[in-house]
Amino acid sequence: xxxxxxIIEYFRGKSILITGSTGFLGKILVExxxxxxxxxxxxxxxxxxxxxxxxxxxxVIGTELFGLLREKHGxxxxxxxxxxxxxxxxxxxIYQNLGLETSMLEDLAKCIxxxxxxxxxxxxxxxYDVSLDVNVMGVKHLCEFAKQCxxxxxxxxxxxxxxxxxxxxxxxxxxxxxxxxxxxxxxxxVDAELSLVKEAKKExxxxxxxxxDDASRTERKAMKxxxxxxxxxxxxxNTYVFTKAMGEMILGQLRGDMPVVIIRPSxxxxxxxxxxxxxxxxxxxxxxxxxxxxxQNLSCFLGDxxxxxxxxxxxxxxxxxxAAMAAHSEEKGVQAVYHCTSSxxxxxxxxxxxxxxxxxxxxNPRVGENGKVIPTKEMYFFTTITRLHLYMILAYKxxxxxxxxxxxxxxxxxxxxxxxxxxxxKFVMLLVDIYGPFAFxxxxxxxxxxxxxxxTMKMNTLEDQMFNFDPRTIHWEEYFYRIHIPGVLxxxxx
Ligand SMILES: NC(=O)c1ccc[n+]([C@@H]2O[C@H](COP(=O)([O-])OP(=O)(O)OC[C@H]3O[C@@H](n4cnc5c(N)ncnc54)[C@H](OP(=O)(O)O)[C@@H]3O)[C@@H](O)[C@H]2O)c1
Numbered sequence: 248x249x250x251x252x253x254i255i256e257y258f259r260g261k262s263i264l265i266t267g268s269t270g271f272l273g274k275i276l277v278e279x280x281x282x283x284x285x286x287x288x289x290x291x292x293x294x295x296x297x298x299x300x301x302x303x304x305x306x307v308i309g310t311e312l313f314g315l316l317r318e319k320h321g322x323x324x325x326x327x328x329x330x331x332x333x334x335x336x337x338x339x340x341i342y343q344n345l346g347l348e349t350s351m352l353e354d355l356a357k358c359i360x361x362x363x364x365x366x367x368x369x370x371x372x373x374x375y376d377v378s379l380d381v382n383v384m385g386v387k388h389l390c391e392f393a394k395q396c397x398x399x400x401x402x403x404x405x406x407x408x409x410x411x412x413x414x415x416x417x418x419x420x421x422x423x424x425x426x427x428x429x430x431x432x433x434x435x436x437v438d439a440e441l442s443l444v445k446e447a448k449k450e451x452x453x454x455x456x457x458x459x460d461d462a463s464r465t466e467r468k469a470m471k472x473x474x475x476x477x478x479x480x481x482x483x484x485n486t487y488v489f490t491k492a493m494g495e496m497i498l499g500q501l502r503g504d505m506p507v508v509i510i511r512p513s514x515x516x517x518x519x520x521x522x523x524x525x526x527x528x529x530x531x532x533x534x535x536x537x538x539x540x541x542x543q544n545l546s547c548f549l550g551d552x553x554x555x556x557x558x559x560x561x562x563x564x565x566x567x568x569x570a571a572m573a574a575h576s577e578e579k580g581v582q583a584v585y586h587c588t589s590s591x592x593x594x595x596x597x598x599x600x601x602x603x604x605x606x607x608x609x610x611n612p613r614v615g616e617n618g619k620v621i622p623t624k625e626m627y628f629f630t631t632i633t634r635l636h637l638y639m640i641l642a643y644k645x646x647x648x649x650x651x652x653x654x655x656x657x658x659x660x661x662x663x664x665x666x667x668x669x670x671x672x673k674f675v676m677l678l679v680d681i682y683g684p685f686a687f688x689x690x691x692x693x694x695x696x697x698x699x700x701x702x703t704m705k706m707n708t709l710e711d712q713m714f715n716f717d718p719r720t721i722h723w724e725e726y727f728y729r730i731h732i733p734g735v736l737x738x739x740x741x
Contacts, residue, residue: 248703249574251710257573258284261400262358266340266389267365268292269306271528272405272515275565276363277307278522281332282316283713291334291355293345293366299337308333315522340366340385345392356395361572363403364389367494369529371485372681374467375474376444382490383437383497390501400576401506402498403568408513408557408588408692410492412483415689417591420584420696422509423495429482437493440477447473475681484684504580508571512564512587513557513692517734519726520562520715525734527561532682533600537735540604540626541613547627549635549679550686552598557590557692559718560726567716570700585700588692589718595727601626603727632683639679643672 258280267273273292280287294302307313308329317325336355338346345352368381386404393402411418412429428435451469455462474486483489495509517527530538533556539545564587575583589595608623615621629635647668654661697716704711 249570249700250704251708251712251714254569254573254714255283255710257576258569259286260288261360262288262291263361263363264291264293264355264359265363265365266293266385267367267405269294269302270365272512272561272564273365274307274310274312274528275518275561276365276568277333278312278316279562279565279569281328282319282522285320285328285332287332288360289334289358290332291336291359293336293338293340293347295337295339295346297337299335303333303335312518312523312526340364340388341380343388343391345388352392352395356392357397359396360398361401361403361576362389362393362396362399363405363568363572365405367405367487367491369487371487371685372471372677373474373486373490374470375477375486375490376448376470378474378486378490379441379444379493382487383493384441386494387497387501390498390505393505394501394503399505401508401572402502403508403510403572404494404498405568406495406509406511407488407491408511408586409488409685409688410495410511411690411692412488412492413684413688413690416691417693418586418690419693420511420586422499422582422584423492425496425500427496430480433481435481435493435496437497440493443477444470444473485681499582502582506575506578506580507582508575509582509584510564510568510571510587511584511692513559513589515561515564516558517560517731517738518562519560519721519730521713522562525730525737527731527734527738530739532685533558533597534735534739536597536600536626537604537732538740540608540623541736541740543613543621543624545626546624547629547635547638549629549632549683550597551630552596552601552628554597554687554689555590555594555691556597556600557588557688558595559587559589560721560731563587563716563718566714567697567700570704570714570716574700574703583696585697586692586694587697587716588694589721590691591694592698593718593721593723594691595723599723600727603724604732606728607732632679632687635679635683639672639676643668643675647672 265273265277268277277290280290292303296302320328336347364386366385368378393399410423426434426436451466478484478486478489481489483492498507514531514533517525536548567585567587571585575581612620629638650661650665654665701717704714706712
């Protein structure tokens with residue numbers, strides 16, 4: 248049984264190791280722990296680069312997200328709190344020792360109570376080797392380290408709801424077993440994938456020419472393509488979700504009897520309530536719609552307005568994470584999976600987002616450099632990928648082919664123009680290929696486990712309300728209109 252007061256108390260005196268704190272979600276977690284429980288023992292932030300302390304000061308603590316905490320403690324008190332509680336560690340989860348000195352690792356192993364792995368490479372079209380290093384081997388290294396932590400109470404791993412691929416229907420909060428694949432008749436062997444990458448890189452290096460730049464470009468392209476190819480071979484649409492699924496597998500395999508909690512959020516959107524409504528970092532796929540609409544440089548979008556877009560505000564994800572930590576601490580052998588999603592309990596649709604955008608821009612018209620109001624135009628939606636392909640062929644591919652012919656007849660007079668346009672066309676088609684399937688996901692995420700956790704929170708105390716993670720309390724149109732869209736414009740379109 249958890250409630251707000253118990254969650255707050257849980258963090259008292261704890262030493263917590265967090266990865267991914269310079270990212271969007273990580274910052275929200277660090278701020279919340281410090282705000283609700285200033286008597287936390289230490290928060291260790293594993294950050295890449297030798298300038299870890301500076302990165303934490305500038306990219307985490309120094310951001311506007313910490314404004315409320317600053318206000319609460321006053322500048323001096325805030326600095327003192329940060330100095331006492333926050334420790335920056337220069338490290339990298341791709342290494343077995345997390346990139347830390349042995350002595351530091353040993354010291355940490357003696358004191359860490361909770362490990363929260365938020366770090367990931369979230370690029371859908373990341374190099375396969377990089378994705379495997381961070382999203383799979385990173386999990387393995389943290390898991391191995393966690394086993395050495397004498398007083399560890401919990402390892403929390405942030406995954407994604409989209410490890411389910413493009414399955415339809417109700418998707419349950421079930422762990423992914425080793426070898427499990429989304430394509431029938433295939434067995435996903437993580438070690439074999441690691442060997443495959445090693446071999447592919449060796450071959451690329453053998454065949455590399457003398458120019459370093461060319462070789463690294465060729466390797467980068469080949470590694471990106473290999474990621475997508477392997478993902479699709481096993482039934483996932485991109486390298487990111489595929490490697491996140493493998494990360495979960497590895498965790499399941501190595502966890503032993505450690506209490507492990509896997510949090511699977513859907514699309515994480517701006518902070519809804521505290522500490523700073525609308526705050527966000529990094530452009531999500533749905534935000535390109537808002538940005539394109541704001542700048543009026545996007546006349547069409549891929550998506551079906553009637554479809555559900557599973558979104559969840561960042562502060563709700565963090566509240567759920569903190570509740571789950573308190574709930575499962577020291578539960579030997581437990582492996583709990585939580586969908587932090589909204590599609591089942593309170594679905595939002597693309598049309599709610601679009602209408603909120605229209606409302607916002609009609610009420611807050613943009614003014615161009617010439618001082619004139621920029622009229623808000625309607626956006627055209629391609630409701631299937633096939634329709635978009637057809638449009639691209641007619642509007643761009645055919646004229647390109649004609650240009651190609653003319654160019655041949657005129658002995659390469661338009662070669663530059665043709666090559667340039669062809670490259671752009673290919674790039675757009677690549678984006679459609681990588682991000683397109685994401686716009687048409689029909690899965691509905693069961694969040695019964697989270698519901699069980701919610702049921703123990705009565706929400707009748709201030710403490711409980713501080714940890715709200717019930718998407719049913721969100722009025723999506725109002726949230727998009729009043730919080731998220733202004734947030735996107737403020738923090739992403741600076
Ligand atoms: N954002 C979403 O909509 C969403 C949805 C579902 C699930 N998730 C999951 O939520 C988590 C956080 O997402 P986010 O949006 O906050 O991501 P983000 O903003 O891209 O942040 C990623 C973080 O991981 C760190 N990182 C990457 N590689 C690392 C390495 N080798 N060693 C140590 N740290 C490393 C990054 O550090 P640097 O600053 O050094 O790059 C950064 O702090 C991820 O696990 C993601 O899969 C996100």
